[in-house]
Structures are given as structure tokens and as C-alpha cells.
Amino acid sequence: MRLAAALRAWERSTRPVDPEFAEAMERRWAGLPEVVRTPGQVMGRHGVGCEGTHGVFPKCNLACTPCYHSRDANRVRVDGGHTVTQISAQMQLLRRERGPRAHAQLIGGEVTLLSPDDHAAALAVMREQGREPMSFTHGDFDEDYLRRLALGPDGHRRFDRLSFAAHFDKLMFGRRGIERPGSEAALNPYRQRFADMFVRLRREHGVRFFLAHNMTVTPANLSEVAGVITSSHGMGFGMFSFQPAAFVGDDRRWHEDYRDATPDAVWAQIERGAGTALDYHVFEHGDVRCNRTAYGFYVGDRWYPFLDGADPRDLRTRDAFFTYLGRVNFTGTPPVTLAIKLVRVMARHPGVPVIGARWLLRTVRRVGLRESLRQRRVRPVTFVMHQFMDAADVDPAWALMQQGRTSNDPHIRETQERLAACHYAMAHPETGKLVPACVQHSVLDPAENAELRRQLPIVQVRRRAAAAGVAAEARGGSACGGGVCG
Numbered sequence: 001m002r003l004a005a006a007l008r009a010w011e012r013s014t015r016p017v018d019p020e021f022a023e024a025m026e027r028r029w030a031g032l033p034e035v036v037r038t039p040g041q042v043m044g045r046h047g048v049g050c051e052g053t054h055g056v057f058p059k060c061n062l063a064c065t066p067c068y069h070s071r072d073a074n075r076v077r078v079d080g081g082h083t084v085t086q087i088s089a090q091m092q093l094l095r096r097e098r099g100p101r102a103h104a105q106l107i108g109g110e111v112t113l114l115s116p117d118d119h120a121a122a123l124a125v126m127r128e129q130g131r132e133p134m135s136f137t138h139g140d141f142d143e144d145y146l147r148r149l150a151l152g153p154d155g156h157r158r159f160d161r162l163s164f165a166a167h168f169d170k171l172m173f174g175r176r177g178i179e180r181p182g183s184e185a186a187l188n189p190y191r192q193r194f195a196d197m198f199v200r201l202r203r204e205h206g207v208r209f210f211l212a213h214n215m216t217v218t219p220a221n222l223s224e225v226a227g228v229i230t231s232s233h234g235m236g237f238g239m240f241s242f243q244p245a246a247f248v249g250d251d252r253r254w255h256e257d258y259r260d261a262t263p264d265a266v267w268a269q270i271e272r273g274a275g276t277a278l279d280y281h282v283f284e285h286g287d288v289r290c291n292r293t294a295y296g297f298y299v300g301d302r303w304y305p306f307l308d309g310a311d312p313r314d315l316r317t318r319d320a321f322f323t324y325l326g327r328v329n330f331t332g333t334p335p336v337t338l339a340i341k342l343v344r345v346m347a348r349h350p351g352v353p354v355i356g357a358r359w360l361l362r363t364v365r366r367v368g369l370r371e372s373l374r375q376r377r378v379r380p381v382t383f384v385m386h387q388f389m390d391a392a393d394v395d396p397a398w399a400l401m402q403q404g405r406t407s408n409d410p411h412i413r414e415t416q417e418r419l420a421a422c423h424y425a426m427a428h429p430e431t432g433k434l435v436p437a438c439v440q441h442s443v444l445d446p447a448e449n450a451e452l453r454r455q456l457p458i459v460q461v462r463r464r465a466a467a468a469g470v471a472a473e474a475r476g477g478s479a480c481g482g483g484v485c486g
């Protein structure tokens, strides 16, 4: 009996399609504006979009120009208990609204200001709700922190896999060893050092990783984008994501005319770095005015797309992927379970392996058989550009949307279309609503951070630190440390 029950459970867990996931995608597709229901649209066909946390650790210990956080963010104390409680509530709402599986960003100020245990607890509550978390950092932390996060106090591995997005660009000030970078190239040793920590963690403790490289782009570093890609693509990052700067967040840190770094200009730089044109219509995530994405891989120093948008056979392969594999959830599925699910799809649809084999042959031909054999190593790397919108546009657009009204102003109407197709949601358990991240940062962050500042004032910590200092002095030591003095 027990064996029969185990077999039934195994059969269920390896079914290609989880009905709850499929239903969540159907809802997502039904809610998308017509303008983004394109042949390449991924939302509603192979995912429900991306999610992020807010108001859970707003403080950061570097200074970026621009900074998307409101001016109160750095006056909020980092408090692990608050972080975990809030994340749990936000993730439960996302689970209810967006279904059982999604990628979610553990994002706020600087994630490593949380203790390793609090950081680990935050990742755990995200996973409990079916979220595949990615921690957002400036990358300026020590290897000891990473090990204590990954291994736990008993020295045992507590995660099989970690995902981090690391923000590196010369518009950030205060990084240890390079307080004011003179160029993007000057940051390369720091990018490499960051990635190397994860390589060692995998080698020594078997913790797999996915690393994304994030970079804000303004006119000041636009011409250096291509160089960042050519010099860093082999460091271990699986994604290079670029954010053309927008007028959002702390206006004391708006120093340039960001509109000069247009999306087309930034994308042209990314293409220069990749060494080839990048078709961002093969797969689309929400509105292409918000997101451009190109999936592919490096063989040696050359990048190739997984699917060539100019080849109708590749586009048919994409359509077949959506038809047969779109509703199979890949996110967070253990590799062996995923492999069994895929085998079951192929058993039911024998044409799928044929389509796959033909695509593989075309791709090897594209790379060149000799080159494929010579290099032997394929490194998947995705290029992304995410263009946040200016607060001055989001504010009126969102206000009208709350009244169910469409703007007569074409520019605000475009903003409304983009918000309606938003790929990046944040949850508000107190209202039961999800909002686009643009709305969070442009409209809601200032009041939210002012309230958090009241709830979690740093001044209390300083008082405690002062008290601790008196005690330490009495012991002949120092109370400086733990970021309190920073």
C-alpha cells in the first residue's frame, strides 16, 4: 500500500503540467492588454512575470547616482524580524494572485546588511511560497558572509543553489577599495572577485549558483557598456541586465539628463558588446518599451542566439515550445524531475524530439561544427534591458488608472499601457493588491519609507550603540562595527 501511494505521488509530481500553474498563466494572459499579445510573448505562455519585495530592508551602504529609493530609505533600520515577516506576507499574496511558481527578487536596499541567518530565513520563506528568489546586492561583501549564508551555523549546506544579482557600475560610490571608480573597466577586478567567491563555494561545498550583472546606464557610462560585456562575459555571469536611468527615487541624486541614454542607444551598445544584432522580439516579457531580452550562449568569445528571429524555422520552434512545453514549469523544478516531465511530454508528442533535434542541428551548423568541437564549452548568457519610467509620468498615469480612466495625452496613455502589461510586480498584503514596481518606486515608496522610518528608527540603534559603547569602554574595547558606525 505504501509503495502504491509513493508511486502515485511520484506520478503526480512528474506530471508535465501543474493545473494550478496552468490556470495562473491563463489568468495572466487574459489580463494582458492586446498590444502585448504578440507571438513572442512569454507572460501567460511560459510564466507569470517577475516579482520583487519592497519595504523590507530599504537601507543601503553605497551611494548611487541615480538611486531609485526615496530619500528616507537610508533612515530605516535593517531589522531581520521585520524583513522576514513582511516578506512572508508579500509572498503569500503573490502565491495567491500569481500562482505556485515565479521568479522573485529579494530586493530593497542592500541585502547583505541583513545578517546571513536573516538573509537565509528570507530566502526560505520565499521558497516556501514557490518563489525562486534572487538576492540583489552591490557585491561589496566578504566571502565569509557568503559562506555563512550558504552553509548555516552548523557548517552544513542549507541551499543547493543561490541566485544573486550584483549591481556594478561607476555611478556607485563608496565601494571598498574603489570609492569613486574612474571607469567601468576599473571595476573589473571587483566583478571578477565577486563571481570567484561563488565558483569557490560551488567547488568546495557543491552550492550551485546563478549570477546576474546589473548596471545602470546614463550618458556618463553609455559608451562603456560594450566594454563591460566584452571584458566580463567570461567571469561567470549568466545574465547582463542594463537599466537606462529614469527620473525616479531620490531627486538629490539626479545629476544628468538621463534621456540622452535612450533605450535604442543602450541596446546598440549591448549589441556592440555582444558582437551581433540582438533580436528582442523572439521572446518578449510584457511590453518591449519596458523590457528587451535576448537569450543565447557564448562559444568562446562569440555569442549566438538560441533562436534566430530571421529564420522562420526557428520561429516555428519557438511556437512549438510554447505549445508543448509552455505550460511545463521550469522555475525551481529539480533537474531530475524536470527531465522526467520532458520525457513524458515527448512520449505524448513524438514530434517534439524531432523539432528539438532539427533545431540542435541548425544551431550547431550556425556555430560551426569545428568551432563547437574545439571549444566544447557552451555558456548560456542572456542580455536584458529594463527601462523604468519617470515618476512624473507614472504618477498621473496611475492616478487615472485607479479611477478606471484612460488618459487623452498620448505619452501618459503609453505609460498606462506599459503599467497594464507590467512584468515586475510588488505585493501589498494590506490592500490585497499587486502594483508595478514603477508605481512602487514613483508613487508609494516615499510614504512607505517615511512610515518605516517611524517604525524602525535608526536613532534607537545609535542610542543602543552609544550605550554599548559605554559598556565596551568600561571593558576597554570598542563598540565600532556591525555597520552601526558606517
Ligand code: SF4
Binding pocket: 286, 290, 291, 386, 387, 388, 389, 418, 419, 421, 422, 423, 424, 436, 437, 438, 439
Ligand atoms: S511598468 Fe515599470 S516596473 Fe513594470 S515592466 Fe514596465 S518599466 Fe518595469
